[in-house]
Amino acid sequence: MNRIVLISCVSQKLPQKAKAKDLYTSTLFKLNLKYAKTLQPDGIYILSAKYGLLNLEQEIEPYEKTLNKMSKSEAEQWACDVLEQIKGICSVDETEFVFLAGEKYRKYLLPHIENAEIPLKGLRIGEQLQELNKRLTA
Template sequence: MSKRIVLISCVSQKLSHRAKAKNLYTSMLFKLNLKYANTLEPDGIYILSAKHGLLSLEQEIDPYEQTLNNMRTAEVKMWANKVINQISAIVSLEEDEFIFLAGDKYRKYLLPQIKNARIPLKGLRIGEQLHRLKELIDE
């Protein structure tokens, strides 16, 4: 039986102190992504962190300032390889379904390694993503 895994990208707005990953990120986009992810009844929800790679929701981390958006291509590829290794240690890249609630930078080098991926918010700008997430949550 294949699993359903949701991957949510990290955001810049964070608490100023150590916290569980699910609580550290404070932006409305992150909160709505997490709420929507839970409606999908997945087998796992993970955060794609520019600093830590793959984070479980319960993992405690300190706030940090790091984003893939200002990293060079080689650095983003190295980050993606780390994340693929972290993912493949817990689920199957071949058999499981991955739902990306993450921007292009965060999924670009992961997608070629994953057989079954969905990107429900693909091509939407932030405001459009917020609007669409609210619709999806209310359905």
């Protein structure tokens, strides 16, 4: 079974165009990416409020958009669009997804994904940082 890690975008970004893996600058994003790599998945992608599913090497412009400010219908449409993007890279039924993403980024995707793992579920940001640091130093 394939394994894909999905990391949510963050508000802290570089001020200029960059590869997706470099654009997001928060400690949480950097630790999520570092941890994702230790899982040796078949792919790591970013869930972007503006761009949908991003390949780490994809060059994008900085933006100010978040799922936190979207209406329910906008967030549902975003999830439908992302799900179509995911179907373009793998078989949803034959892939295990590891979500390193907040509730808003998972909420409308999870009903369509049978094999999902959420290692940091229920942890606040500070707790996520602690857990990621613990897992990375273990």
